[in-house]
């Protein structure tokens with residue numbers, strides 16, 4: 001399974017490779033692959049992949065828990081960075097090919113069109129998470145790192161709101177992606193409920209164990225803590 | 232090549248398709264430069280060139296067949312258009328069911344080159360063929376109570392896959408409508424053909440409305456019912472999102488849509504590095520002909 005991560009990287013590069021090819025074809029033969037409105041087509045292509053990949057990043061821990069495929073967790077950072085990559089391409093295609101690099105126009109959209117404001121907020125979060133995704137930052141931020149990276153749920157929720165707001169009709173896709181997100185959240189909740197229950201059981205049983213241990217060897221309080229805390 | 236100032240002669244300004252197709256060649260650029268030097272006063276008004284046929288018939292919004300722009304071209308062939316009955320109802324002397332053939336019999340088909348501006352901020356220039364709506368409506372002798380006329384698109388889920396979709400929130404059939412004076416305006420057309428051929432299904436066969444100074448969603452396709460009414464009809468997009476789509480739907484660069492700025496448009500085909508952007512014109516460039524219909528109205532309120 002050593003080949004898993006490079007294989008996944010290869011797959012995740014395909015949508016970008018297709019876009020590169022399509023842009024090249026667009027230069028050679030206008031309208032060939034991207035149609036009559038190529039800027040719009042690119043924005044939609046990257047937007048969809050951004051959402052798919054960020055959901056995949058969220059799915060990884062669930063997949064690991066449900067299938068026991070431990071290796072997959074080693075790819076999580078990479079998948080997260082791919083999500084940021086596609087979101088950034090989405091943003092770039094919008095700024096370059098729909099707004100024609102007019103900062104005034106981008107600014108007007110950001111302030112007047114809430115679906116764009118919300119999308120941009122999601123991108124900012126992914127930017128912050130990507131920038132702090134290294135081991136160095138993990139060490140520097142300690143416990144704060146975990147809390148910071150829980151913002152990924154906010155980012156995905158915002159991306160979904162973005163998609164709901166820009167959908168005029170034909171809700172099939174946005175319903176599907178929302179359902180995937182809901183499923184992943186439910187899986188986490190059920191696990192947390194499960195682990196809370198087992199933690200409770202574990203803590204009471206370990207307290208009992210500690211009690212009996214202290215009764216037997218009159219162990220000190222610090223030992224009790226070490227019995228309860230590993231988790 | 233006949234170049235006329237767009238706002239002046241909207242319905243007859245015609246550029247040949249081959250002239251369009253050569254546009255990107257270097258020689259053509261030089262020629263355009265020379266033309267601009269020769270007519271400096273006109274340089275500010277971009278020339279309207281015909282949108283190529285394959286884009287007019289391949290890039291469509293017709294949600295009855297799906298959400299993607301390519302869906303109508305792919306699936307609209309599933310719709311049967313013969314025979315085609317039209318039901319006429321409401322405030323008129325002659326109501327009932329008519330064969331489209333009978334309605335159109337004896338009417339002269341004219342070619343009209345119109346700009347088409349979609350509310351999504353893209354646009355085309357299309358050589359339609361059709362008959363003035365006035366000549367169609369006159370046959371039914373609408374009475375004095377007829378203040379509005381509504382147009383219903385075919386509802387036939389067995390042949391229109393978009394209507395079978397569980398995920399659509401549109402209450403089919405698609406309904407659009409006009410005030411009677413708008414309907415009787417000489418620019419308002421019932422289209423039966425495009426590019427010299429019968430109208431393809433994806434463009435709204437066998438006949439569709441075309442109101443060139445309004446956003447495209449106002450011009451219903453594949454019309455099966457004409458209803459004359461005293462009250463303003465409830466129209467599909469207005470029902471779905473009243474703060475986004477008004478009853479009027481007049482092209483207006485000064486009133487933004489919540490989703491799109493309406494100040495400019497991408498004239499298709501657009502390209503990545505030259506989007507073919509141009510300023511959107513008031514009433515899509517037909518202000519001289521139609522502005523008087525709305526004198527005294529607050530167009531920011533009645534959008």
Ligand code: HEM
Pocket residue numbers: 040043044045047048050051054087090091094098116119120121122123159162163166
């Ligand atoms: C960086 C700020 C963002 C901007 C400026 C932006 C802008 C846009 C625009 C202009 C559209 C096209 C709307 C239309 O044509 O009606 C769009 C569509 C979309 N965006 Fe974004 N977006 C941003 C962030 C995001 C993020 C973070 C995601 C997901 C992770 C995302 C996912 C999508 C999706 C799924 C679509 C719809 C694609 C489709 O309909 O096929 N966007 N976005």
